[in-house]
Amino acid sequence: MGENSVFVALILLVLSGCGGSNTPEVVVYAALDREFSEPILDDFHRASGVRVLAKYDVESTKTVGLATALLQERNRPRCDLFWNNEILHTLRLEQQGLLECYHSPAEKDFPPGYVAADGAWRGFAARARVLIVNTERVPSDRRPNSILDLVDPQWRGQVGVAKPLFGTTATHAAVLCDRWGEERAKQFFTELQQNAVVLAGNKPVAQAVGSGELAFGLTDTDDAILEVDAGRPVVIVYPDQGEGELGALRIPNTLCLIKNGPHPEAAKKLVDYLLQPAVERRLAAGPSAQFPVNPAVKETSRAAPGQSIRWMQVDFPAAARQWETTAAFLQEIYTGVD
Known part of the structure; x- marks a missing residue:
């Protein structure tokens, strides 16, 4: 049974x-x-x-x-x-x-x-949505700093993402659809499907980067920090931290x-x-390195960087209302992709 x-x-x-x-x-x-x-x-x-x-x-x-x-x-x-x-x-x-x-x-x-x-x-x-980067495959002067680097043709077949129909990757997709609009979000995920290796979840993405199979990928902090803990040659990058950029998504x-x-x-x-x-x-x-929400908790995640983080401004209810639209074009793009 x-x-x-x-x-x-x-x-x-x-x-x-x-x-x-x-x-x-x-x-x-x-x-x-x-x-x-x-x-x-x-x-x-x-x-x-x-x-x-x-x-x-x-x-x-x-x-x-x-x-x-x-x-x-x-x-x-x-x-x-x-x-x-x-x-x-x-x-x-x-x-x-x-x-x-x-x-x-x-x-x-x-x-x-x-x-x-x-x-x-x-x-x-x-948890934060972050880039995990293999330092042996990506020198510091080429290190990605934005989710847009995932669709850069120079990294075709060397970057990874979880299938964006489930979990935090689906949430991320709905948020981007709300922030960017359907047309730009659809273009991004189309280019992402063409450029990236699509895996079953965020943990396999982090593990593939940790092993050197991939140069970098999009994952969650709880999966990324486990690769750091295991002594893999990786760093965690909080994306889009520049002035006027999206900021890192916190879910x-x-x-x-x-x-x-x-x-x-x-x-x-x-x-x-x-x-x-x-x-x-x-x-x-603990192992999952979550970011506290309660202001009474003064400690932060052990996955936090040394500097302050620019967080993405998000309207989650609005993103949820976008899900049916988002899911429709994601199904179209990712159907048949393992």
Whole structure:
């Protein structure tokens, strides 16, 4: 029996009231990599006594697989809390009316734009979209400093990108469509498909650069920093930092309660726990090197550069509204690309 089948069997047992245990439970769909999210969920269990039944995503369908499952289950929800590793598909679930509103006391000091006005979702622990560069293949005087370098013909076949239909790469695409307009965004992704090696996810991109298979690629800080930790000959470049340039994109994890989930009170306790400053400190200092959102957290990501970062100004709800348009031209460009 596969992992998903075992998970479904466990959930059906819980929903049927069988199992002979009064232990409180919460069902979590987690898109953040299991190696990063599972230890925190285990600590919540130990601290609260609430058992966590977690379903994790896979690299090749990041976020989309879990979001699709939530849509399919809308008439009989199995999930209580969606821990998304990005924000685009959280906003799409909100548009579909699947989210339960809840204002956690732990989110009261979060900055504007990171908490839905009605409490449908909240963002925390962000990752940055960065270039990872192999220093043995790219000398310092040729080092890329913009996402536009990914479509420079001199690097044809030597750069990498994750297929932009899933995860943070899809979010990045929707944001660019909103910022640039459909025509320019479509041109960029067409040129990118022609110039870059398209891989299954951000982690394979980082690994290919770390091994020297590729010169550089577009990935997330959590995947890039692991290559640095492994001693690979790589550097992390925060793109488009010049005056008037886009800036680096920062994408938060998001937490949202699923409407009519089976364990709403336990889910609220978990939201409160995950929004505590200690969790963001742990994610910033830990393997995933997340960037804290809570202003009470003074520490920054261990992946942060020595200088300040110019962050891209983003309207995530507007980008989410662009997704259907973005997805249509991305499907056209990337269908059949492995």
